[in-house]
Amino acid sequence: MQPFIAAMSKVRQAFFAAIIRSLLRTKSLLQTILKIWISPSLIKGENVDASANGGAATSSSNGRKIGREEFMEIVEKAFKPSSSRERLEELSEGLKKQLLESLEDNQLCMLPSYNHQLPSGDERGNFLALDVGGSTFRVALIELPGREAAAGQEGRILKRATFKINNGVKQLKGVLFFDWMAERIEETLSGQSEGHDMSEAPLSMGLAWSFPIEQTSLRSGLLQGMGKGFLAAHGLLGQDLGDLIQASCSRRGLNVHLNAIVNDSSATLLSKAYSDPTTRFALILGTGVNAAIHLPVHVFSPPKFGVRPEEWHACARHVIVNTELSMFGTGILPSTIWDDALRAAHPNPTFQPLEHFVSGGYLGEIVRLVLIEGIQTAGLFGGVVPPSLTQPYTLETETISYMESDHTPTLEKATAIFTSRHPSPSSVPCLADIQAIHTIASYVSVRASALVATGVHALWSLRNDAEGFQSSPGEKTLVAYNGSVLENYPGFKGNCQRFLDGLVEGSGGVKGSVELVYAEESSLLGAAVAGAVAAGDS
Structure with missing residues (x-):
């Protein structure tokens, strides 16, 4: 019996040795078995560490090919749970905790402005508004009619001009840039047939400034580096921005007086608060x-x-606060492997966590990373990545926005837009390919709208606590908004309001008691209102 057992043992050893030699000759098979053995998450469809394609990986990217339907299920499971009421309520509490901590010692977020007064609605007259952005300088003469007359029309723009800030303007050093601004102001006001008589008292002026300054009063702030190729701060760092603009206007004999400097979010709040006194928040969502x-x-x-x-x-009893909301969410946002991949390739991955999930600067890139994953592992587009999508940020949020606006069964409009911008050398994408992009974009945009609503809810809850409200105030509270994503992305604002309603109701509030309301021309109107409030207070 013993010799028989020994013989069978040798047979088994030889058999296993033969299998191992065969597997070693079939390297890919061995790799596949080892990967499934070491990473059971592959079988379950769970996320694994990011690797190829800028860090993107799914259950299929380590060698296992999967079907289109299985891939789309993986994408759905990665994004949809982030929008559940329970998850959003937990996230709101986490964001609120971070907001509270930033009220103590964070010098980058929750920054109290010098604007301690909301408009009374009695501000009347003509005011000059300036809006300096990264690519345009806008000047407007605005008539504020008073709150009662302003129903549906916050202010009447008597005259307006928009000037392109091209590379030549950006290269203007120091005071030359502010002299250029003064020249454009003079150009806008000259020859006007209605509005302010320049021989009267100085025209009150408000400025919406979209660059960093260390504000030192309502009308002044220390100039800092502007970035984006601007040389205006050259030799002027630390000098007072209000004085620089005032001096350039005086050299041209302009009878104007700068009364207020505001940032874009403060301007948006002020613009809507002028016509509706229940406005207590502003939301900007574009790039x-x-x-x-x-x-x-x-x-x-x-x-x-x-x-x-x-x-x-x-x-000051109250103050308008620039929250710098983009910087919140570290460690608590519902990240997928594609979000991880985006951050892994980002030069400053931890600076603005929320922005990476919700803004127009990143939505298209998230969709691109998911799409490439599907092409390489699930055979979308015949397994061939369109050449124009091989580099980061080549799929623009505008493109997926246009595609999502197509709700027809054939998606002809979406197909035409995508193929015109991202042609494939092999073949025209089939309907299933376009449907996949459409669906992926929807998952990404709906999650973004849910996260934005959660940020607003966290701020609303924070204010309720600060004011001593036990629950939602009886009257409606307005959130003035603008920005290309909220204004133009199909369904985004509606989804955001829907998620916000659910969160408010869950907090003991009343559905619709916190309402997102569009603030038209908010930078210009807000600058004018800020100047009017400051002029009345001086």
Whole structure:
């Protein structure tokens, strides 16, 4: 018996040795078996560490080919749970905790402005508004008619001009840039047939400035580097922005006086608050994301206000706050492997966590990373990546926005838009390919709208606590909004409102008591209102 057992043992050893030699000759088979053995998440369809394609990976990217339907199920499971009420409520609490912490000592977020007054609605007259952005300079003469007359029309634009800030303008050094601004102001106001008589008292002026400054009063702030190729701060770092603009206007004999400097989020809040006194928030969502909120000053630690005159502290009971909302969400946002891949290739991956999930600057890139994964592992587009999509950020958010606006069964419009911008050398994509992009874009945009709504809800909850509300205030609270994503991306604003309604109801509030309302021309109108409020207070 023993010899028989020994013989059978040798047979088994020889048999296993033969199998191993065969597997070694079939390297890919061995690799596949080992990967499934080591990574059971592959079988389950769970996320694995990012690797190829800028870090993107799915259950299929380590060698296992999967079907189209299985891939789309993986994508759905990665994105849809992020929008559940339970997950969003948890996220809102996490964001609120981070917001509260930033009221104490964060010098980058929850920044109290010098605007401590909302408009009374009694501000009337003509005011000059300036809006300096990264590519345009806008000047407008605006008539504020008073709140009662402003129903449906916050202000009447008497005269307006838009000037392109090209590379030549960006290269203007120091005071030359501000002299260029003054020349454009003069050009806009000259020859006007209605509005302000330039021989009268100085025309009150408000400025919406989209660049960093260290604000030192309502009308002044220390100039900092502008970036984006601008040389205006050359030799002028630390000088007062208000004085620089005022001096350039005086050299041209302009009878104007700069009364207020605001950022874009503050301007948006002020523009809507002029016509509706229930406005307490502003939301900007375009290439980036930001929000403003009106809060009582007692919730801030004293160092957050820096050095301000005693007169300001004596008057201020509330203050408009630039939240820098894009910077919140570290460690708590519902990240997928494609989000991880985006950050892995980003030069500053931890600076603006929320922005990477929701803004127009990144939505298209998230969709691109998912799409390439599907092409390479599930055979979308015949397994061939269109050459124009091989580089980061080549699928624009505008493109997926247009595609999502096509709700026809044949998706002819979506197909035409995609193929015109991203032609494939092998063949025209089939309907199933376009449907896949359409669906992926929908998952990404709906998640983004849910996260934006959660950010607004966290701010709303924070304000309720700060004001001592036990639940939602009885009256409706408005959130003034603008920005290309909220204004133009199909269904985005509606989805955002839907998620916000659910979160407010879950917090004991009333559906619709926090309403997103479009703020038209908010930068110009907000600058004019800021100037009017400051002029009346001076």
